[in-house]
Amino acid sequence: MKRPDAEELQRFERELAAGGCRIIAGVDEAGRGPLAGPVVACCAVFDAERPYPDAYDSKQLSEKAREKLYDEIMAAAISVGIGFADSERIDEINILEATKEAMLAAVKEASVKLGRSPDAVLVDHVSIPGLPAGTVQRSVTHGDALSVSIAAASVIAKVTRDRLMTDLDAKYPGYGFAKHKGYGTKAHYDAIRELGASPIHRRSFLKKMH
Secondary structure, three states, X not given: OOOXXXXXXXXXXXXXXXXXXXEEEEEEEEOOOOOEOXXXXXXXXXXXXXXXXXXXXXXXXXXXXHHHHHHHHHHHOOEEEEEEEOHHHHHHHOHHXXXXXXXXXXXXXXXXXXXXXXXXXXXXXXXXXXXXXXXXXXXXOOHHHOOHHHHHHHXXXXXXXXXXXXXXXXXXXXXXXXXXXXOOOHHHXXXXXXXXXXXXXOXXXXXXXX
């Protein structure tokens, strides 16, 4: 997908602002696919009357670019919330429902920090149950490549999770978490076969291993 220009990336935010929404949040996650570790969600809240960061889909950026953009987003956002669902919760209720729980937790944390709920929430692909009554919610497929707010949330979520997996690599050595961040690489599968599953592995994701 070709990267939209800055004006196109703010299309959804401008539409919401034209409808009276001033405080607009983007929500996205990182880590739905890995074999290990939590799914991490971010809610990045912006004032529609202030400049947005030059954010774009975290998957299309290098690690160095994401780290730089992380600081820029944190400076531009008026509030940021992070939500987690660990491997046990993922196994208990499935990855989709765990993702929604993490997203709601991220919105709640951002709202507490801000002292109010966002007027509107733009979320990548799914819908979040349990948002406060009156909150406008729009689900945008491929939102991290189409909405600056969702893109910003995707970067914060990705950097936060990558840092966490690097820390967990020291706690659970031998699996290579710092390198592959829990995704199903050949080296990761080989390590699981050799060492067995760690406490942070998602058992429901390992059922088809041979």
